Amino acid sequence: MSNRNVTRRKLIALAGAAGAAGLAGCSSGGTNGGTDGGESGGGSGTGTDSGGDSGSDGGGSASTATLWAWNDPGLSPIRDEQASELAQQSDAISDVSWEYYPFENYLAKATTAIPAGNAPDSLALSVLWVPRFADKGVALNLEEHGFDPDDYVSAARSNASYDDTLWAVPWYADCRLVAINTKMFEEAGLEVPDPTYRPSWEEFGSWVDTLAKEHGTGYSMSAGEGFDCFALSNGSGYLNEDGTEAIINNDAALEAANFLQPKVVEEESIIARNPGGTAAIEDLLAGESAMCFAGSWHYPRLRDSGLDWQYMPYPGGPQIEKSHTWSAGVFYSIPKRGGANQDIGLEWLNYINSMEVQKNVTKSMGGFPGRKDAYETDAFQSFIENNPKLKPVAQEMENTISFPSHPEVTKMWNTVHTQAQSMWQGEEPEKALDKAAKEINALL
Known part of the structure; x- marks a missing residue:
């Protein structure tokens, strides 16, 4: 397959047909887990929250952003670099604090923190969790904040959506x-x-x-x-x-x-x-x-x-x-409630969605961009051409299947x-x- 295989014509196919609708990597990054952890308590937890929507904290000074992700020895350093870069270029964010949890306990942590009013400003979601957060009314509707689902390749869009609405921004899409x-x-x-x-x-x-x-x-x-x-x-x-x-x-x-x-x-x-x-x-x-x-x-x-x-x-x-194989990746969402500062969360998502991040995501960590237009940048094309070990990824991304879009x-x-x-x-x-x-x- 040519290294220029990712054309406008093929973008709809890239990252796979919607298929049945999946590390869940990724559904899982560093582990191959996927246990539901505290799901038994999370059912009602993510659906209700006495704290209500938080929105902006209303302050004029720069704030510390609190972001969540699961432990991964390959992704954590990249996330730290991104956080530092965002803090340097942002007027609203003075510092970024990452909190990492084991993948197998991550969902339980989130479904406990949000109703308790301890939600992060944004959190990484596995494709397995996006439909649940959307169905329970916990995730912020991103289309109401300027994010266009048509910007993303098909499987990334499918895995970031529920009920035909976008609830998360794909940092990257992947394959096995x-x-x-x-x-x-x-x-x-x-x-x-x-x-x-x-x-x-x-x-x-x-x-x-x-x-x-x-x-x-x-x-x-x-x-x-x-x-x-x-x-x-x-x-x-x-x-x-x-x-x-x-x-x-x-x-x-x-x-x-x-x-x-x-x-x-x-x-x-x-x-x-x-x-x-x-x-x-x-x-x-x-x-x-x-x-x-x-x-x-x-x-x-x-x-x-x-x-x-x-x-x-x-x-x-x-x-x-x-x-x-499953098409998954990492998808960032913003809690609609639970104390999250949505303005900070939106700034983080806009950074992740930026062309600078998207065109370099393969260079950073091996996944492929979630945005369609990133594939046509010189940076992306040159990196694929100069790194032939990724040729199988370029080939197999077109054959991936998105996870069932079910809560x-x-x-x-x-x-x-x-x-x-x-x-x-x-x-x-x-x-x-x-x-x-x-x-x-x-x-x-």
Whole structure:
């Protein structure tokens, strides 16, 4: 694919068709978690708030901005740099204070802080949380404050919206890929594939077997999202196209589970990492695995790792002719209530939405811009041309699928990943996936 592949004509397709509507990276940045944490208390918490809307604090002097995000060793330094830059150029913001929380506890923190009147001025949201915050009336309607949903590429727009309204600004959009240690490939006697080559499951399975014999492990994946990638790349997903029924137990998803389970449970050539534990990327960086589940957002860590590495597309299943993974990213929102200074929040969002930030987001952290027009800037095009390791990202971004736009998508995510973990512990795949489908249908 040409490095000039991102044209006006293709922008609607970039970051994927809307698909069923997803780290949730990203839904998750540094972890592969996604547990609902304090959701049981968050249901009513995010829907009500005795404090009411806060708006501006009315003061004329510069203020400290309070921003929230989840812990991530790759993204935190970039966020700190952005905060410093914003404070330097802003008349209203004297300083920016970041507060970081583990991804798996993040939603619980937010759903507790907002009704207690301790909301940040802006917070990073996973795609899993945008519909919930919008549905509960907690997020500020950004279209009423000058943000145009038509400015964004299709999947970024879909993941930032709910009920056809924009509630968050996409800092970046991402995709999931396989990262490989090319040196370990060569040591196992394997030919290193072209970075944009899409292997079949059969070929990928043979690589896993060969690498495991040489190195002990062939592939490390997130237990839940690793399964998602194989199910999506065989034509399945969480919901059907009109969002009325679960399909996670269809033949395509079952085929994916049956392909993976023996290699995880019996052969132990694939490691399935559960939330809260070691992430798959850590296995690759430590030399414990020759291939791993990786996101485009891992680019800075891989680039600076000293490894001989490359990205490649997810292997495609027998039922479709493309690799599909979730399109996610990081989306910034402003609490409508709970003590947030909305003027400060809007200044932060306008900064994130600026062309200067958007055109350089790939250089900063490996994700791709949320804004359409950033793709046509010389800075973006030159960076892609000069960094060929991102060529697979440019290719696979067009094949991503946005998450279901449903207030309970987090619970859908959790039930699928809980059942995936049970399959990697020996549960019969058909039984596990039927249970996940049943629980999803109960949410619809």
